[in-house]
Amino acid sequence: MENLLATSPETRSQPAAGLGATPVLRLTNIEKVYQTKTIETVALNQVNLTINRGEFVSVMGPSGCGKSTLLSLMGLLDEPTSGTIEVDGRAVQSYSDRELAGLRNLKIGFVFQSYHLINDLSVVDNVEVPLLYRKSMGGRECRQRALAALDKVGLSARTGHFPSQLSGGQRQRVAIARALAGGPEIILADEPTGNLDSVMGEEIMDLLLGLNRQDGVTIVMVTHDEQQALKTQRVVRFFDGSQVG
Amino acid sequence: MLLSYLKIAWKVLMRRKFFTFISLFGVSFTLMILLVVMAMFDHLVGPGTPAKRVDRMLFVNVIRHQMVGGHGWMNMPASIHFVDDYVRKLKTPEKVGITTTSSNATAFTKSKLLALDLTYTDGNFWQIMDFDFVSGRAFTGEEVKSAQRVCVLNETTARNYFGTPDVVGRTIEIDLKRYRVAGVVRNVSAAHVYAYADVWVPYTLSPQFYKDNRLSGEFLVVLLAPSAQAVPAVREEYRQMVKRVEIPNPKEVQAIFSYADPVLASFTRAILNHQDQTVDDDNIDTFYFMVGGLALLFMLLPALNLVNLNVTRILERSGEIGVRKAFGAAGPDLVGQFLVENLVLALVGGLLGLGLAAGALALVNEAHPVAYAHFALSWRVFGWGMVLTLVFGLMSGVYPAWKMSRLNPVAALRGSGEQK
Numbered sequence: 001m002e003n004l005l006a007t008s009p010e011t012r013s014q015p016a017a018g019l020g021a022t023p024v025l026r027l028t029n030i031e032k033v034y035q036t037k038t039i040e041t042v043a044l045n046q047v048n049l050t051i052n053r054g055e056f057v058s059v060m061g062p063s064g065c066g067k068s069t070l071l072s073l074m075g076l077l078d079e080p081t082s083g084t085i086e087v088d089g090r091a092v093q094s095y096s097d098r099e100l101a102g103l104r105n106l107k108i109g110f111v112f113q114s115y116h117l118i119n120d121l122s123v124v125d126n127v128e129v130p131l132l133y134r135k136s137m138g139g140r141e142c143r144q145r146a147l148a149a150l151d152k153v154g155l156s157a158r159t160g161h162f163p164s165q166l167s168g169g170q171r172q173r174v175a176i177a178r179a180l181a182g183g184p185e186i187i188l189a190d191e192p193t194g195n196l197d198s199v200m201g202e203e204i205m206d207l208l209l210g211l212n213r214q215d216g217v218t219i220v221m222v223t224h225d226e227q228q229a230l231k232t233q234r235v236v237r238f239f240d241g242s243q244v245g
Numbered sequence: 246m247l248l249s250y251l252k253i254a255w256k257v258l259m260r261r262k263f264f265t266f267i268s269l270f271g272v273s274f275t276l277m278i279l280l281v282v283m284a285m286f287d288h289l290v291g292p293g294t295p296a297k298r299v300d301r302m303l304f305v306n307v308i309r310h311q312m313v314g315g316h317g318w319m320n321m322p323a324s325i326h327f328v329d330d331y332v333r334k335l336k337t338p339e340k341v342g343i344t345t346t347s348s349n350a351t352a353f354t355k356s357k358l359l360a361l362d363l364t365y366t367d368g369n370f371w372q373i374m375d376f377d378f379v380s381g382r383a384f385t386g387e388e389v390k391s392a393q394r395v396c397v398l399n400e401t402t403a404r405n406y407f408g409t410p411d412v413v414g415r416t417i418e419i420d421l422k423r424y425r426v427a428g429v430v431r432n433v434s435a436a437h438v439y440a441y442a443d444v445w446v447p448y449t450l451s452p453q454f455y456k457d458n459r460l461s462g463e464f465l466v467v468l469l470a471p472s473a474q475a476v477p478a479v480r481e482e483y484r485q486m487v488k489r490v491e492i493p494n495p496k497e498v499q500a501i502f503s504y505a506d507p508v509l510a511s512f513t514r515a516i517l518n519h520q521d522q523t524v525d526d527d528n529i530d531t532f533y534f535m536v537g538g539l540a541l542l543f544m545l546l547p548a549l550n551l552v553n554l555n556v557t558r559i560l561e562r563s564g565e566i567g568v569r570k571a572f573g574a575a576g577p578d579l580v581g582q583f584l585v586e587n588l589v590l591a592l593v594g595g596l597l598g599l600g601l602a603a604g605a606l607a608l609v610n611e612a613h614p615v616a617y618a619h620f621a622l623s624w625r626v627f628g629w630g631m632v633l634t635l636v637f638g639l640m641s642g643v644y645p646a647w648k649m650s651r652l653n654p655v656a657a658l659r660g661s662g663e664q665k
Contacts, residue, residue, distance in 0.1 A: 077571060077654045098575040105573020116568045116658060120256035125249060130572035132249055139248070178572070 023089070024107075024185050024218050025051040025074055030083035032069050032241075043069040045241045047083070051186065056212040056219045058229035061238035067222045068190055070238070074220060075108050075188045076100045088185070105133050109179030111189035115171045117163040123174050124150065124159040130182040149177035153207060169200035176207060180217070187211070189221040193228065205231065247585065254586040257562075258593070264554060265590070271547035272594025272637060273601055279540060280602035280630050281609070284620045288436055290509045291625065295374035295433060295440045300473045301339075302373065303480060303505035304439060305332070305466035306515060311500045322346075323503070324462030325454065331486055337479040338468040342369035345451070345463050347442045352406055352419045359405055361419065362435075364442035365451045365463075371397075373469045374440050379403075381413035381428030384447055388427075392449040396424035401617070402443045403429045419444060432617035439467060439508075441617075458493045460501060468505055480505050484525075544633070548641040555587070555645035559652070566649055567657030576650035583649050587642030588635070595634030599627065 032044040044066045051057055059067050072078040073085060076092060084091050087107055117126050127146040131137055150156055153173040163171055172192060179187050193201035205228050211217040229235045237245035258265045292299045310319040333341050347362035368386030384395045403410045406417055410429045417424050424446060435441045448454060453463055470479045483505035492498050506514055510527035517528035569579060606620045
């Protein structure tokens with residue numbers, strides 16, 4: 001089952017060793033300004049950041065410093081006010097909504113602090129969501145890949161359950177399986193342990209570390225937890241929208 | 246993907262039961278009324294016994310006489326002179342038959358008086374209409390020509406008068422005249438104005454029947470085209486023929502106008518009459534425009550209500566929309582998903598509406614508002630019902646779906662429902 005995820009022809013993850021210097025994401029001179037009628041808020045100011053293949057990067061900083069905005073831009077969910085974003089060496093600013101959606105589907109997986117599972121769908125149906133938008137993938141393959149992803153996070157026995165029947169840690173595992181199912185180049189995790197107690201937080205962190213070390217999945221994680229950040233390969237720090245370390 | 250959409254559509258319907266009830270009530274009640282109206286309309290103008298070949302039939306209701314000196318108009322049915330010397334000489338119709346509007350007649354049994362609707366027809370009429378004979382046969386052209394006192398009864402009249410429908414060869418006395426029963430047919434709905442009667446007798450027995458050169462008389466003409474495709478040719482030949490008709494009293498009548506119309510057009514021409522009656526328009530387009538507009542307006546109110554409910558519901562589901570967008574759903578994917586959900590709701594409502602319509606028609610039939618009429622949900626009506634349901638689903642789904650697809654993914658994940 002693990003093979004099914006690792007050998008996706010569209011988005012094969014390479015192991016970290018030997019390819020660490022290949023950029024997957026590059027942000028150049030990124031600025032994000034939120035404009036209302038009366039106030040102009042600079043969320044990100046001249047950010048330059050490169051994420052290499054196989055890296056596990058933590059993004060830290062106080063609340064409101066622009067971490068989540070940065071993650072939204074990296075995930076192509078939002079557009080910068082100025083600057084360029086490159087995914088696999090291709091600048092995406094001229095991409096249409098549909099092209100961006102396609103790129104997100106193939107290259108990026110998301111893990112959110114509050115899981116964002118669809119309560120009306122079973123665990124396996126939730127994990128299948130990214131695969132539904134792969135026009136070339138049949139129903140059987142979708143199901144197999146979703147089951148493989150759930151196997152990877154240790155939830156093979158819960159495929160038919162609904163999110164409301166799971167603990168917080170289990171829900172976050174389902175969310176990680178969903179992020180993994182499409183075989184993305186990079187996983188963007190926004191405070192993935194923020195809603196969990198320390199034991200469950202450790203479990204999730206170990207799972208992410210395992211994915212990075214054993215499967216070479218590139219991960220960018222926003223966190224407030226210094227201990228967890230220190231377990232990652234690189235820590236990027238933000239303050240008032242600027243990169244300070 | 247469709248399966249996933251259907252699953253979630255079902256879950257969404259089940260999750261908010263009151264909302265679902267309101268939506269379904271709106272859809273099903275609206276469709277019920279439309280379906281009942283359509284069933285009645287279908288009964289009136291659709292194919293059915295005895296006008297099974299109605300798609301090949303053309304009807305002439307009146308000859309319009311434009312009076313000299315602006316003295317207005319006189320609309321009268323055709324005379325036998327007009328029928329025999331003009332209409333029967335047309336080359337394109339396969340058959341030309343005549344009938345009259347029914348007149349009141351009475352018959353007495355030992356214990357009661359029967360009030361009957363009596364119609365005068367010719368032999369061709371029976372060959373154009375496909376009556377369902379319980380026993381016996383129709384009277385022939387020869388019998389009509391020789392003015393034989395024969396008649397055809399409907400089943401109810403036969404039972405009421407004789408106590409049995411098996412009465413071929415027996416004699417019935419109507420308005421003090423005795424007729425030999427040639428056949429008995431199943432009851433014909435009074436909504437079928439060109440075919441309905443309790444008793445049919447040869448037109449040559451009509452007290453008003455006489456042949457002179459007048460154009461106006463008492464006959465409705467039914468023309469049978471050789472095929473549905475040939476109907477326009479018959480119509481045109483009739484139109485050209487009317488231009489050649491010799492007006493017997495030119496000092497009184499300036500011009501005449503008459504049209505052979507399909508059944509619906511024969512009504513619309515009469516009902517939606519132009520101020521200027523010389524206009525050669527059967528008003529069928531106006532009729533469809535009015536009916537379509539009314540149906541659309543009628544569906545618009547519950548559709549708008551549903552749109553409002555759906556847009557409100559979007560905010561509840563903004564997290565899901567954000568997730569789907571984050572994982573690669575483009576705008577059209579979300580529009581598709583929401584339309585599927587709405588169509589599922591509309592289809593469930595449509596099926597309920599069909600059930601309600603069947604119930605309502607059963608009640609209507611029980612009340613017998615029109616003699617011998619039995620309104621039913623035919624497959625044709627069912628098909629139209631499904632089309633209406635689809636229109637309803639699209640009408641109430643497109644705008645909320647479009648609005649949903651425009652949600653900003655970041656805002657949607659925050660649950661704010663902010664638009665792009």
